[in-house]
Amino acid sequence: MPLTLKIALTHLNSRRRQTLMSLLGVMLGVAFFMAVSSLMRGSERDFIKRLVDSAPHITVSDEFRDAPVQPAVKRFPGAAVSISNVKPKTEVRGIRGYKQKMAYIERMPGLRVAPVLSGQIIMTYAGKEQGVLMNGVVPELMAGVSDIEDKIVAGNMQALSSSPNGIIIGRALAKKMNLAMGDNVTVSSPVGLVRTMKIVGLFETGATAIDEGQAYVLLKRAQVLLDRPDRANILVMQLDDPYASRAVAARIEKRIGYRARSWQEASESLLSVLLVRNIIMYSVVSAILVVASFGIYNIISTVVMEKRRDIAILKSMGFTARDVRHVFLWEGTIIGLMGSVGGLALGYSLIWVLSTLSFQVPGVTVPIEMPLYWGLDQALIACAFAALSSMGAAYFPARKAGLVHPVDILRGQA
């Protein structure tokens, strides 16, 4: 063991109360850093998980990023020919040849895809009318790309296959229109078709807009109702690795031409909010550690002041300025390291306590539990920060200690 470390340990050991206080400062700093970071990161992950699970990872819709070039422009590029009243050709909305496109997408590994044809319909029941976004789906494929099946609270998705006239609506909508399972409801489409459909399922996602405004029917049924045979206007995809969505979406878009939006693109603003939140969090918790390091600075400064006589003795014995500096640097380092280790234990205990908490919010059926992140990386960040700031805090008083002149002390005494 270096001699300077031995002296540092003796100093710390002989003033246990002060050592303990500064240790406590570092420990609390590290522990709070960890607890807050765990909560923030946990909630971020929870948030993204919800985002990723409930929404498709990639959505291909029947739009183009840029409007298609019209034949007249193609024929006379850059020409000064004037043709008035040229309108784009009326197209049947939807993804053209969606089956071939799906076949291409399906060949990509780690990816599941399902076609959807959605359009507005009006539901009529007992004199009440309600505009609803109808999604035509293939239940077997939908199971692979969406968690809507888990949200069904009555009936199930497969019921659509067995009763082709079935419709699944949100529980909130059912309540609003006074509908129950098995009831028949009249559905009219924008192209003028009217059908009677039977409620075969109810879902509840928790998002009012969806629960009151969306419905699921069989894809074939939707194609008939909207008069778009053999078309789908959305392809939804889910990936094994959600974070690859951006790259995969770009590839798909390049290949098939239709706009492919990844979930990151769709929720860009939310993700940037998360980033801002992280910046705020790290500045706040770092402030705790900075305050703790001021504590260390104070204590080591005081020790240096009180130990001026000892410093003079050590120097008269033949210790160099460097040796003296090392003694006090060791003290800061020891406090930083021990505080980190203690803080680690305290931090994880704090996270554990948080994990046992659950809140029963009125009106919510499932008690809310803290989303927590147990990762070691945040603990390492906290410890590294604490250890470095302790050493930094010790550096200045240590340097001052190294500059103490023994003669000044001896003269003051004599």
Next chain:
Amino acid sequence: MTVTEVLRAENVTRELTGEVPVTLVKNASLSINRGEFVSIMGPSGSGKSSLLYLLGLLDMPTSGKIWLDGEEVTTLTERQIARVRLEKLGFVFQFHFLLVEFSVVDNVLLPMAKLGRLTDKEQRERAEALLVDLGMGDQLRKRPDQLSGGQRQRVAIARALANDPLIILADEPTGNLDSKASANVREILSELVHDRNKTVLAVTHDPEFARAGDRQIHIVDGRIENDELRPD
């Protein structure tokens, strides 16, 4: 016995610059041989302690040169000077100047541990032997604040001897002790010189202490007034 010069100073001057410049030591020249017991005497504020600090390399002269063991030390860097202090000098101060957090034996161990020439075991044995020699054998594990003034000064002497220095420099070693303890410290230092051929240079204004030495240097206003062998 051949005469070996261990310390020599030539025209050493130390001035303090400031609003009112002060000359602490002026043109001091002296030479000390191995085995001498030299006392530096003089009234308060005469500069005798300042001279001792200069000769002990705790302070650097404004002008003049100092040789220690034949080597000019006034041109050395601070690190080299620290090394010289560690190897060749031992200090005993008026106040005991021990590290209160360390046990008696650990205080004596420190200079040896810093020098690192002996193994841990040898260091401990030597520290204990030095303390036993000075009659402190039964106080090894005590803390300095559990000792009397005379006992502390004996620990300080043991520490000064730890690395077997060329010269022991003492600044009023008995200044803070009662007459009995003073006599004891005096005897110890005198024994070191006469029985073990050590060299002691001590600042004192205790005439009895000075009489124990072989040579007295008188300082007045920073100048060496006279330097004489004790008339026996």
